[in-house]
Ligand SMILES: NC(=O)C1=CN([C@@H]2O[C@H](COP(=O)(O)OP(=O)(O)OC[C@H]3O[C@@H](n4cnc5c(N)ncnc54)[C@H](O)[C@@H]3O)[C@@H](O)[C@H]2O)C=CC1
Ligand SMILES: Cc1cc2nc3c(=O)[nH]c(=O)nc-3n(C[C@H](O)[C@H](O)[C@H](O)COP(=O)(O)O)c2cc1C
């Protein structure tokens with residue numbers, strides 16, 4: 001079994017890292033001290049060289065995103081995306097509930113590096129306790145002089161505001177999140193302009209996922225070279241660093257497992273206890289509900305952004321959902337269809353209508369009333385819904401149905417054929 | 426829908442908290458306080474729902490029209506417009522819990538134990554049962570439920586019955 005010394009989750013479950021003294025005893029806030037003695041630009045360069053890729057799903061290099069902030073005198077903001085709502089994804093919850101100071105230290109360093117004085121953490125409404133944990137941690141950090149005015153006597157100041165959402169999947173999309181934070185309906189905005197240029201209150205804004213920001217203190221503390229060496233697939237220098245994989249579904253020990261980027265899918269499933277006795281692997285969604293399926297042929301695919309894409313799917317949030325041979329993938333399709341039709345914000349016709357159609361088609365198929373025409377409709381939907389809308393929720397909604405049609409047509413045929421038997425020609 | 430006609434008391438009783446919320450956002454950005462104020466209003470109202478008078482109070486504090494606050498409020502599932510019981514049990518209805526870890530059978534058991542259907546409140550007003558389509562981000566601990574946003578994980582029938590008995 002693969003061995004890995006955890007970085008982001010070190011100490012979790014053993015010591016109480018929500019206690020600031022414990023966090024400091026583990027070396028916490030040392031990276032902040034080191035950063036505050038550096039030139040801000042040098043920190044951005046360090047993160048760029050480390051090639052820290054966004055952990056919120058799209059994998060955009062964080063340091064590159066930071067260097068897009070225009071220098072035009074407008075205030076700048078940092079917003080941490082703690083909306084964690086992609087089904088199957090749970091690592092932000094662990095990082096917030098069990099290691100809040102790591103996130104706060106990451107925020108402070110990121111804000112200093114980008115000359116930002118006000119940060120927001122947008123946290124999903126259901127994480128009420130998580131919001132309380134963060135607010136307490138911020139106050140504890142303030143007492144130690146890490147938050148507020150003139151931090152550690154360096155002249156750098158920072159306020160961190162925790163802002164709770166109120167349950168809407170779409171608010172995790174960064175521009176919807178900004179609207180929500182501004183007190184509007186959480187509807188996505190047209191991009192570009194990207195938030196880096198026109199973000200919160202029309203000002204340059206960095207948005208990064210909780211896990212992305214939680215990596216920052218470690219990069220500053222240990223250097224970019226150390227960071228780039230953390231990988232199980234050295235052949236691909238484009239993805240590196242520790243990554244928390246959430247393994248759920250048909251495995252014996254579902255859980256959050258911190259592993260190096262590029263670890264094989266096989267190892268991820270094995271570390272989660274493998275399948276239940278007597279069961280066979282049917283399919284895996286490697287990065288949440290919006291990612292196409294991988295099959296048992298893909299067990300040796302390295303779990304990094306490039307390799308998973310080459311295998312026909314996406315690493316996404318590394319929410320590995322495992323389906324064994326007892327699972328009816330048409331049930332899965334129906335679940336996702338219901339989910340997306342409920343969560344579409346309704347601004348774009350292809351998404352609003354398309355997600356409803358998918359739900360109706362899969363309901364019909366599941367109830368035995370599906371026809372050949374329905375299969376064609378699913379195929380057509382792919383071209384009509386993907387790449388035609390304001391945000392990629394619409395693309396996400398067709399990803400699973402498309403991969404079902406492509407990889408497991410027999411699962412659908414089972415239902416379609418039954419209709420033929422009932423109504424012989 | 427139950428409507429509260431009188432102005433709510435929270436803008437007075439929670440004055441300090443309201444001011445602290447407003448201070449968190451830059452000047453001229455009072456709209457940002459709408460979500461936090463709606464959360465506060467809901468917390469302060471027994472039955473934890475948002476009444477029309479709350480919407481009006483939030484609108485006044487933020488300097489916007491009540492219809493604007495109403496349109497924001499209606500976007501978010503957590504801002505309920507109907508009262509709930511003393512405890513709100515929210516069952517995760519997403520993949521890992523509901524389909525792959527037996528959550529759907531568990532919901533049937535919960536309905537039987539409580540003697541109500543999903544979406545209803547027990548006659549004594551103690552418990553409301555709901556199922557959310559959103560994943561509660563604890564799939565590693567499936568099946569999960571929230572009791573007023575506190576996680577109860579790896580729920581079994583026995584665990585659920587014991588929990589209800591203790592409420
Ligand atoms: N974590 C979760 O719960 C969920 C995650 N997702 C993930 O979200 C991803 C899609 O997210 P999007 O934000 O639409 O992806 P995107 O590719 O548009 O953007 C990724 C990040 O890079 C930035 N960016 C990209 N090009 C830029 C440019 N030219 N200038 C400045 N900044 C630029 C964006 O602002 C954003 O922060 C999917 O891959 C999916 O896996 C989807 C649903 C839920
Ligand atoms: C429908 C939708 C939902 C999203 N939800 C989340 C989310 O809950 N958390 C998150 O970090 N990113 C989410 N994203 C991605 C964000 O838009 C954005 O890419 C990310 O926060 C950037 O941070 P990163 O570069 O650190 O990954 C979502 C995207 C879409 C299209």
Ligand code: SF4
Nearest residue numbers: 345347348351389391
């Ligand atoms: S694609 Fe769907 S969720 Fe995204 S903006 Fe359009 S309607 Fe809303």
Ligand code: FES
Nearest residue numbers: 517522560561563
């Ligand atoms: S599916 Fe229930 S918590 Fe994710």
